[in-house]
Amino acid sequence: MRTSRAGQPRGVDPSADGTARLLHEAREARQAGLRAKTAPRAEIDASWDRVVRSGLDPDQSTESELLGSNEIEHRRNASTIGEVMPLLRNGLASIADASQQIMVVTDVDGRVLWRQGHAAVLRQADGICLEEGAAWSEATTGTNAIGTTLATRKPIQVHSAEHFVRSLHTWTCAAAPVRDPRDGRLVGILDISGPARTFHPATLALVDSVAKLAESEIRMRHLVAIERLRSVAAPILCRLSGRVLAVDNHGWLAAVTGMPPVDRLPLPKSLQAGRVWLPSLGMCRVEPLPGGWLVQVADASLDGPPRRVVLDLSRARGLTAHVITPVGTWTQRLSPRHAELLYALALHREGRTAAELAQDIFGDATRTVTVRAEISRLRRHLAEVLAHRPYRFGEGVEVEVVHPEDPADLLPHSKAPVVVGTRGT
Secondary structure, three states: OEEOOOOOEEEOOOOOOOOHHHHHHHHHHHHOOOOOOOOOOHHHHHHHHHHHHHOOOOOOOOOOOOOOHHHHHHHHHHOHHHHHHHHHHHHHHHHHHHOOOEEEEEOOOOEEEEEEEOHHHHHHHHHOOOOOOOEOOHHHHOOOHHHHHHHHOOOEEEEHHHOOOHHHOOEEEEEEEEEOOOOOOEEEEEEEEEEHHHOOOOHHHHHHHHHHHHHHHHHHHHHHHHHHHHHHHHHHHHOOOOOEEEEEOOOEEEEEEOOOOOOEOOOOOOOOOEEEEEOOOEEEEEEEEOOEEEEEEOOHHHHOOOOEEEEEOOOOOOOEEEEEEOOEEEEEEOOHHHHHHHHHHHHOOOOEOHHHHHHHHHOOOOOHHHHHHHHHHHHHHOOOOEEOOOEEEOOOOEEEEEOOOOHHHOOOOOOOHHHHOOOOO
8 A cells, every 4th residue: 555755545556465445335326325544545435426327237247248340330330440450460469468468449339349368268258247338337337447548538457356246356448439530529439458467567658658659650641641642632732723622531621822821720520522501601613622622711701601600509519600601501519618708699699898808708708818819719611700800700691599488597507797697587
């Protein structure tokens, strides 16, 4: 057991000998709602809290309904982490095999998509349903390295009785998240699991290092793809006039002409060739390129600006702005702060200065820097809707605000004076 300089316990260290009993005692006390003499590590303690609140039974089986082979294959092909499986196998699977453990790779739902390693341990893993297609989130299996990493987005090692479900007390596991460096989103979890006797304190560092290596590989593949797209797009852009961009399928810029470069262009999920309204650019003509899209900004005089904005504040968890254009409608989800700002502008169609908005939102006219930063973020998605000097909705844009049925429920968590002052009126 580790102690602070003052001699007080800092939590049970699973790497120390003879701590299994302490882990068991701490876990049993937590489940009984009592205070343990020795607390577990902080991350394990927090996980136990989450699992206890969920009502999970510590004596339940870890079995789950397995995904079918077709669904597993579909998830493998759709997952970015599948692109780096050869690297993961070379970097970790052989080590897992030699150390009598197995490598497990899951998707963002905690579903096992791949596993590889020591043959005998693979057979033991079948007994706890640690197999392809199984669910290993905290909600289904309690505290475990895969599920707890999913919950916290941080690497963690879980040993023996640190697992919430008793049937996992003979196991040890270490997991780390793998993120897509293009947008920071989680793409999967990398894990090493094995019998408790195979525990080693360096395992977590190893898994985390290989996860970061996988992220670097994804980044390098992306840079190569962008360069390939740039070589295709550059001759095309040279022949075109106006504002034109070449972006990959995720919106990352490869080439641009006629306008300042952007790092990334927000694209709709189901982008198709033809005339498309893009919030940050307005009406565009989109054509496919190998590995991306050619985006040509249309002449504004041909299409006209948005005609109507519906600011839907009827549901606190579904704040949106629906923008109606001459050729269709698109929707932008709003954060509570951005909803407050748009509501203030909807009430003051003549426009507001940064100081006036600061007073509306914070009750403090000096907080103009914050207001300008938030408006700048809003304009990335609503450039054709919002004007500035002063900040306002564009000329000729009709604005409708959809209120909740009970006026008191208008942005219920907001303390902005402009909102508080209009609740119930």
